[in-house]
Amino acid sequence: MGAELAEAKAHWQAERSGRSIPVEVCYDDKTGRIVVDFENGATFMVPARALEGLANASEDELAEVELLGETGLHWETLDVDYTITGLMNGIFGSRSFMDAQRPGGLSRSPAKVEASRRNGSKGGRPRKVQKTTAIE
Numbered sequence: 001m002g003a004e005l006a007e008a009k010a011h012w013q014a015e016r017s018g019r020s021i022p023v024e025v026c027y028d029d030k031t032g033r034i035v036v037d038f039e040n041g042a043t044f045m046v047p048a049r050a051l052e053g054l055a056n057a058s059e060d061e062l063a064e065v066e067l068l069g070e071t072g073l074h075w076e077t078l079d080v081d082y083t084i085t086g087l088m089n090g091i092f093g094s095r096s097f098m099d100a101q102r103p104g105g106l107s108r109s110p111a112k113v114e115a116s117r118r119n120g121s122k123g124g125r126p127r128k129v130q131k132t133t134a135i136e
Helices: 002-017 084-088 095-101 110-121
Strands: 022-028 033-038 043-047 066-068 072-075 080-083
Touching: 022 066, 043 084, 072 084, 080 084
Parallel strands: none
Antiparallel strands: 022 033, 033 043, 066 072, 072 080
């Protein structure tokens, strides 16, 4: 078991050395953003109310954000957690939440998929006809 623990620690150190370490997080009420500062001087910001579980939170609840180790954000009162890496990759909630946030044309509901298949079997969308005008 000692060898496994040593291997796990070595793996953790290697992974940790390849990323920036967050040192502080706060909610900026002027901009409505969660701000994460890293030890290398970098800063990451994300709109707080764009995150699942935070849209209806009060300003005080949003300000309760705290670092969860070196990898996450946590709101105790709201029982909401996010990984910093996930946020940086644009993951602002569950798959169903993210799908609901997509613009209408990008939605992938079962009804849209089926309608697209039916239209495709008919030859697809009709081609636009360009109108030409004769110059005299």
